[in-house]
Amino acid sequence: MPKILLVEDNEMNRDMLTRRLEKRGYAVSVAVDGGEGVAKAAAEVPDLILMDMSLPVLDGWDATKQIKANPALAGIPIIALTAHAMESDRQKALGAGCDDFDTKPVELPRLLMKIEELLKKFPPKA
16 A cells, blocks of 8 residues: 655645545545655655645655755655646745645546556655
8 A cells, every 4th residue: 555645734635635645545645734754754764755846844845855855764655735837936945846736626547547647657665
């Protein structure tokens, strides 16, 4: 069962995504800010991270940079989730080290497709 770390400060988004991903067979853990996201990434080494970009404590761009700077975590694919849908926002997320980008509100089939593509490209370690 692939493990996903969801870093999201909005409780409603966190609960909705967690339930939907668990229903599709993913194990989901959550972090409510960027600092907690970096700590949980190091402690749990998930197979994929969904990273909100506008987070308290440490924003998603800096949290992604810290995760990607850690050699033990650098191979974990990260999908940026943001309400900012401009091409410049996408480029900023990719520049921080995110492997893909998706906009809010989340369109679940599109997000699931991106998750599956990245898990094929970066298969979970058993």
